[in-house]
Amino acid sequence: AVYPTTQLQQAAFAPGGEYLLLHLRLLTGGDHAYNLVQFVAGLGAALAAALVAAQLGAGRRGQMLAAAVLLTAPMVVLQSTSTQTDLIVAAWVACAATIALDGLRRRCRALDAVLLGAAAGLCAVTKTTGLMGLAAVLLLWGGAQLRLGLRVFPRTAGAALTVVVIALLLVGPFMLRMQQVFGSPLGPADYTA
Numbered sequence: 001a002v003y004p005t006t007q008l009q010q011a012a013f014a015p016g017g018e019y020l021l022l023h024l025r026l027l028t029g030g031d032h033a034y035n036l037v038q039f040v041a042g043l044g045a046a047l048a049a050a051l052v053a054a055q056l057g058a059g060r061r062g063q064m065l066a067a068a069v070l071l072t073a074p075m076v077v078l079q080s081t082s083t084q085t086d087l088i089v090a091a092w093v094a095c096a097a098t099i100a101l102d103g104l105r106r107r108c109r110a111l112d113a114v115l116l117g118a119a120a121g122l123c124a125v126t127k128t129t130g131l132m133g134l135a136a137v138l139l140l141w142g143g144a145q146l147r148l149g150l151r152v153f154p155r156t157a158g159a160a161l162t163v164v165v166i167a168l169l170l171v172g173p174f175m176l177r178m179q180q181v182f183g184s185p186l187g188p189a190d191y192t193a
Helices: 008-012 016-028 035-055 060-072 074-079 086-102 110-126 130-147 150-182
Strands: none
Touching: 008 150, 016 035, 016 086, 016 110, 035 060, 035 074, 035 086, 060 074, 074 086, 086 110, 086 130, 110 130, 110 150, 130 150
């Protein structure tokens, strides 16, 4: 439940990263490893960037360069030792991008739709600004699926519906809480205007 606070951000921002911190605290008994969440997310984003580079035709050197550029970006270096959530969101979006790029060459499998929905939901429940990057990824994927032919439209529509339903299953409880507390599923009017 939302607790009384003068800092509206504490109650209105998506709690996905904090859920990860909570579980880490339960596993370790303290907060001494909190920075590991962002650190591991940065490594995951770098691995996904290397995979994206490979999917776009880069060789081993190009893949290593893509991961190195991501890992040595100043904001990544700074945030990898913090409890912010930007690298977690970057990892979710990068993982979705790898699945979407696979969708450029082949028809959507049920597992692809489930994983894209999970990435979308986890992105939304972690930090909603990540949805801007994810929207581009999902549009690329949907366009590629439709390009495969008109006969696949029902299949693509079903896959898109699966993505939306799974994403809503993950972010839905948070949106319901925002609706109950602030009268909008997007949170307080000051942050959505």
